[in-house]
Amino acid sequence: MKHKPKLGQNFLVDDHARHAIVDALGDLSQRTVLEIGPGHGAITDILATRCHRLIALELDSSLAAELRFRFREQPHVEIHEGDVLKADLRALIPAGETADVVGNLPYYITSDILLRLFAAGSAGALTRGVLMMQREVADRVAAAPGVRDYGLLSATAQMNAQVDNLFTLPPSAFSPPPEVYSTVLRLHFAPRFVELGVDVAGFDLFLKRCFAQKRKTLHNNLRAAGYTPEQLAAAWPTEMPSQARAESLGLEPMAALYRWLAQPQIG
């Protein structure tokens, strides 16, 4: 039986890949970088030589202690021990600054980390990200509407960021090797809520309802969420097929539908 490492600890041992991850952020000499899960410092070591300020957040106390010792004479490197799902990411970044975020993410909590990063991006705290995750999750984040992998995670990601798929690594790039391939994505945080005329909390909830059951049409998912046939008939754009599924629609028609349904109903 394969041993599953604790805390998703599959350490990157491919020298070319760790450089490529940092290179993907370009010139960092004036930038603050937030690293999630620095581990033994495969990426941290390179970031520390290139960026203006590095803030690394590691849950494992022995790894955090190891890094704190290694960087004890480099005041621009801050090692924080903590849980990325509980930490106030905005409070880690000095007031008035924006940061870039880097991480070979612990795979068991990738989606939750992404949601937290999107929230920080919406709040204006993050500019760019280079993030490694399980290939299947990366494919979902980057998928275009209408392709098999497109779903709630894709729509949510693309409301918050432009996504580029950079490269994929085999299990042998890590120690211990995971059971899956890994893909590095680059994100430019660029929330589309204002442009599409929707509010963040309301539209996030609406997307969850639209994608609630993959087998159902969008109409039926919205009926299950409590909208009446009359409301849906009034709001439905003429060009949208009545049997459309959320998985086939882009963010613009989804936002148009939401804007209409969110209007106060008369009568």
Ligand SMILES: C[S@@+](CC[C@H](N)C(=O)[O-])C[C@H]1O[C@@H](n2cnc3c(N)ncnc32)[C@H](O)[C@@H]1O
């Ligand atoms: C896939 S490893 C990457 C380690 C290192 N960056 C590398 O590339 O070799 C994930 C790292 O995230 C840390 N980690 C796991 N859960 C975490 C959490 N909730 N908050 C912060 N770090 C976490 C693990 O301890 C581990 O060091």
